[in-house]
Amino acid sequence: MxxxxxxxxxxxxxxxxxxxxxxxxxxxxxxxxxxxxxxxxxxxxxxxxxxxxxxxxxxxxxxxxxxxxxxxxxxxxxxxxxxxxxxxxxADLTLGDLEEAFPVMGALEALSGEMACANITDEEVAEIKRLHKAMVAHYEARELQSYFHVNQEIHQLILAAARNQTLTSAYRGLEGRIREARYLANMSTSRWTRAVEEHEQMISALEARDGAALAAILKSHLANKFETVKEALLSRVAD
Amino acid sequence: MxxxxxxxxxxxxxxxxxxxxxxxxxxxxxxxxxxxxxxxxxxxxxxxxxxxxxxxxxxxxxxxxxxxxxxxxxxxxxxxxxxxxxxxxxADLTLGDLEEAFPVMGALEALSGEMACANITDEEVAEIKRLHKAMVAHYEARELQSYFHVNQEIHQLILAAARNQTLTSAYRGLEGRIREARYLANMSTSRWTRAVEEHEQMISALEARDGAALAAILKSHLANKFETVKEALLSRVAD
DNA sequence: GTTTTGGATATTGAATTCATAATTCACTTT
DNA sequence: AAAGTGAATTATGAATTCAATATCCAAAAC
CATH class of the missing domain: 1.10.10.10 (Winged helix-like DNA-binding domain superfamily/Winged helix DNA-binding domain)
Known part of the structure; x- marks a missing residue:
């Protein structure tokens, strides 16, 4: 044996x-x-x-x-x-799967923003700001992997601040499917720049506890992310 | 053996x-x-x-x-x-689980309403209207089980009209947890009446393909449903 | 009389075994 | 030589077996 x-x-x-x-x-x-x-x-x-x-x-x-x-x-x-x-x-993620997942994640993402604003503590906001600075540093150094990692952490913290385990697991389930294709993503410079800008706005909305604003920002940020994944997906087909 | x-x-x-x-x-x-x-x-x-x-x-x-x-x-x-x-x-559904699930289902329900309005066919609307009439008949005859069943079918059709499998399975997953406690629900007359009224509004919004309106109605309808389940849950504790 | 302890019994976690369907590949046939 | 056929091999679906843990119950200690 x-x-x-x-x-x-x-x-x-x-x-x-x-x-x-x-x-x-x-x-x-x-x-x-x-x-x-x-x-x-x-x-x-x-x-x-x-x-x-x-x-x-x-x-x-x-x-x-x-x-x-x-x-x-x-x-x-x-x-x-x-x-x-x-x-x-x-499972491989088709373009169709991706397009289906997008609006669903958008709805959940928006909800997480609203609920986070209602529940987040000052300490958590401070922690997110700290991570944000680290993330910007990675962006300036063009360290994509590290950037992704910190980015991920920030979103996890926002999700955690929503204080809703059901939301968290629903979101994670969808996110897992997406990230499956994510590791090969190679963001364009312009998109990357825009992503960082959106993160700046997120911080502001969080500090102001402006749920509606944060929801909107997260939603458009998500669209950005989806474009990136979509490109990665299409480029893989061309292998 | x-x-x-x-x-x-x-x-x-x-x-x-x-x-x-x-x-x-x-x-x-x-x-x-x-x-x-x-x-x-x-x-x-x-x-x-x-x-x-x-x-x-x-x-x-x-x-x-x-x-x-x-x-x-x-x-x-x-x-x-x-x-x-x-x-x-x-698994037994705690009040906490229920309160967590509520906003998440609300977000998904709203999304399904919007997407359904964008995609539903006239035939599907007609089918829903047919079911709605049957449902009202069950309401008038105070046939709770049959009412639930037809009600269920209507919501399934709206979900199907959203044409998004990801949304459907996300929603079904949450719905399953809720329905677990649902079979013992015993709606009060006033709540039941209100539920039927909300269904009337749903039909109107669907016919007008008014996504925003349908989303709003579905959301408040959901709140109604949750109250019912909550009562069932609390009455069970008192066993 | 109540609590504790030890062992018999039952139930679960995981490995192994058995059965069946899919794949591979040599061989026949054209 | 190419295509098709069928046996040998391999992988999967499900049952069975074995081992470890928990539950239950009786006897002993307090």
Whole structure:
């Protein structure tokens, strides 16, 4: 039997928890779900690529049972496509999917802006401003990856400030599908500049707790983002 | 071994398909997923109730493997709660969950109204009007179940007219959680009357293809619905 | 009488096994 | 040589088996 458990998943994670707390036990299924999701979203697994169960089992050092459970969930979330008797492939985002997702995310994004303005604390605004400055620095240095990363963090904070877990998970679900194609995005300079400007406006609206304004800005900012993803998508077709 | 396959799932469904078409083959997992979802949403399985795998296996006449796959997906959708080593129970909707879901559904509902106005055909409007009349008849006869059913159909048609699958599934996901508590709702007469009035307005807005108006009506109609569910929820606590 | 502890029982998590459908590839036929 | 056919191989769908955890119940300690 060729089951090298070298890269196998570790369960307990002991060592850093505050002495006596409900010991965090996770099932393999849950752990796999998280890892696979991240691999897809980070582009380690390419859209359209077939994912044979055997390979993944070998990679994670687990049996097929928990792996398949995870795949079913990912399929339900639209991250992989499951064809009966023919296995799984990483779902690829079509232009149609993108155009469908856009208005839905717009509605959620707008809502998150309004609710964030109603609930955000001064400390959170300060934190966002701090991140914003870091982001601008990355922009000026033309560090795209770092820029994306900080940008991502800012949006997460706004979402968190909306204090609505349902909204957060609905948004994350859609966002995951988009980011799948995102890692290969290469923003044009003009679009990038505009994105940074929009972020400036976001900060102002947040400080003023102007929900309607923030909602509007987020919505148009999102349109910008979608254009970028769309271009990435089209350029990939031309491969 | 006590495996009575009397209620077992049937696979092929032959007989009614148009001669030679891609034969519809479904996996047990998928079939189970659909059935369990329906059982939860229809209230055949009560919120908070434990669902031992063994029982469900016996009921459907399948092994644990596909059943557990389905449960994992349902857990991901928030319809069941899975505790490691302790099994599954039907998720129960707290007041907090409800209050979180409300603004999110409101945003999606508004969007569906706007998009439906942009895309709906005259035929679809006519169909909705037909259903509306049937619904009013049920209202006058005080047939709550039938009323709910037709009401449901009308909202589905509006959603379908929005021509956005992403929106549809996002909405359905949230709606499922709500309907879970819905089957025990017992509308007050005044609220019921108001709901019917709102439906009248919906029809007008649809005929005029007035997206903004429809969005607004749907949103306030939703608030009405939420009040009803909330009351049902609170009355259950008093059991 | 109440609480605690130990073990029997049952249930779940995950691996393995078995069955079936899809894919591959050599071979036949033209 | 190209296309089609069919057996061998491989991958998936589902059942079964094994192991670990939780639950239940009785006996012991206080």
């Amino acid at each position: 060729t089951n090298d458990a070298t890269s196998s998943l570790t369960r307990p994670q002991t060592g850093n928890a505050p002495a006596s707390e409900p010991i965090p036990r996770r099932t393999l299924h849950d752990e796999l779900l998280q890892r696979l999701r991240q691999m897809i979203v980070n582009g380690e697994l390419n859209p359209g690529q077939k994912v044979p169960e055997k390979d993944l089992c070998a990679r994670f050092g687990v049996s097929r049972t928990p792996l398949r459970e995870a795949l079913k969930v990912l399929a339900n979330d639209g991250l992989v496509t499951l064809t009966p008797n023919r296995g799984a492939m990483v | 006590t495996n009575d396959a009397t209620s077992s799932l049937t696979r092929p469904q032959t007989g009614n398909a148009p001669a030679s078409e891609p034969i519809p083959r479904r996996t047990l997992h998928d079939e189970l997923l659909q059935r369990l979802r329906q059982m939860i949403v229809n209230g055949e399985l009560n919120p908070g109730q434990k669902v031992p795998e063994k029982d469900l296996c016996a009921r459907f006449g399948v092994s644990r493997t596909p059943l557990r796959e389905a449960l994992k997906v349902l857990a991901n959708d928030g319809l069941v709660t899975l505790t490691p080593n302790r099994g599954a129970m039907v």
